[in-house]
Amino acid sequence: MSSLLSLQGVHTHIGAYHILHGVDLEVPAGQLTMLLGRNGAGKTTTLRSIMGLWQASQGQVLFDGQPIQALATPEIAQRDIAYVPENMGIFGDLTVRENLLLAARRARSLKELDTTRLDWLFSLFPALKKFWLYPAGKLSGGQKQMLAIARALIEPRRLLLIDEPSKGLAPAIILNLIAALKELKATDTTVLLVEQNFMVAKALGDRVAVMDNGRVVHAGAMAELAADEALQQRLLGLSLAAHQ
């Protein structure tokens, strides 16, 4: 199994704090890898270290076999890696249309947007079509999350990093999100998805990595972890089991 992204012994310091203590992580091409772990385990810091938003102080981040840990964030993004942060990064005062257009690096006007791609995004997230000319700030939490993911997908991407998309969403909306992400999976996009919700993890994950205290402490098939309650309990404790 070939990895599109590989982290080898990545350490990250934030100011005086040593947060990542040698993260080893493999993200196979064409699969969806879940990154799980208790609060504060280092999941967001790992995504930010991949994107160059925190500089890794030691270790390697290899994308398609090339080291990227010394590159600046715009250069990393230019490799067609997209990041949907937990706060989604959408512009509340701008319309859905403007938010999508701003996210497209190559298209300067709506006419230049790839219409086939836009139609595909509308089929994944019908609310975007419905609220095309609405200010994004007026969308519901679930719709905002879908807009944030659509922004990341407005141009072809080789790797998508998504931080806790289900956070704060009602159960019915989470089901919609799972359905949309399943469709995305069917296109063989490589995804690294941070989650706290084990139901989402079980529904979507091909592979899983579990972090604790700034390290990956378990890696394997998602189905294996989903079938082993004792392992879930040991690795994730009650904070996650409560979401099942």
Ligand SMILES: Nc1ncnc2c1ncn2[C@@H]1O[C@H](COP(=O)(O)OP(=O)(O)OP(=O)(O)O)[C@@H](O)[C@H]1O
């Ligand atoms: N800007 C910062 N300054 C200092 N410490 C930070 C900063 N950002 C994160 N940390 C610390 O780094 C550790 C890992 O945080 P991180 O956000 O990566 O965890 P996480 O696994 O994503 O957790 P959560 O699920 O709660 O978002 C935590 O102890 C956190 O307090």
